[in-house]
Amino acid sequence: MSSPAVQPKRRVPRLAQEAVDRARLTVVPRIRSRAPRMPFVSLVSLVLVGGVVGLLMFNTSMQQASFAVASLEAQADALSAREQTLRMELDELRNPQRVAARAQQMGMVIPAAPVFLELDGGDVSGVRTPTTREHALRLAPRPAVKPAVLAPAPTVVEVPGEKPNKSRR
Numbered sequence: 001m002s003s004p005a006v007q008p009k010r011r012v013p014r015l016a017q018e019a020v021d022r023a024r025l026t027v028v029p030r031i032r033s034r035a036p037r038m039p040f041v042s043l044v045s046l047v048l049v050g051g052v053v054g055l056l057m058f059n060t061s062m063q064q065a066s067f068a069v070a071s072l073e074a075q076a077d078a079l080s081a082r083e084q085t086l087r088m089e090l091d092e093l094r095n096p097q098r099v100a101a102r103a104q105q106m107g108m109v110i111p112a113a114p115v116f117l118e119l120d121g122g123d124v125s126g127v128r129t130p131t132t133r134e135h136a137l138r139l140a141p142r143p144a145v146k147p148a149v150l151a152p153a154p155t156v157v158e159v160p161g162e163k164p165n166k167s168r169r
Contacts, residue, residue, distance in 0.1 A: 109131045110131065111129070111131050112129050112131055113126060113127050113129050114126055115127070115128055
């Protein structure tokens with residue numbers, strides 16, 4: 001008879017051999033199939049075309065922005081020059097000599113003595129004296145007269161010669 005301990009020894013290697021036979025790797029014949037190249041080529045072409053178009057659009061937008069900047073700088077320069085001209089005109093209009101001369105042209109005169117009006121009570125302090133045009137203050141100085149040495153009489157020199165003929169041209 002067989003002993004119970006001997007049977008498992010035989011059975012274990014047989015089970016292991018069956019498991020090894022089942023799990024054994026076998027070489028599978030390689031199936032040669034080429035992946036379709038058209039989708040890859042289309043994808044690469046689409047990416048390249050999209051990149052070139054994007055680059056052209058970016059370049060165009062940068063050039064347009066450059067033209068806009070140049071136009072705005074020219075406009076700013078023109079406005080700055082106009083502002084400077086207007087400031088000079090304003091300074092000329094605010095000139096106290098000009099304002100006083102214009103006031104005299106309108107018939108205003110400078111009073112001989114000042115009179116003050118107090119705002120609290122409305123009292124007038126100072127001597128009221130009428131001012132006439134004869135007592136008006138001269139705003140512009142009199143023109144300078146040149147000395148006779150600097151403004152001599154003209155010297156006329158006549159050259160003897162033939163008289164011009166009126167019929168000649």
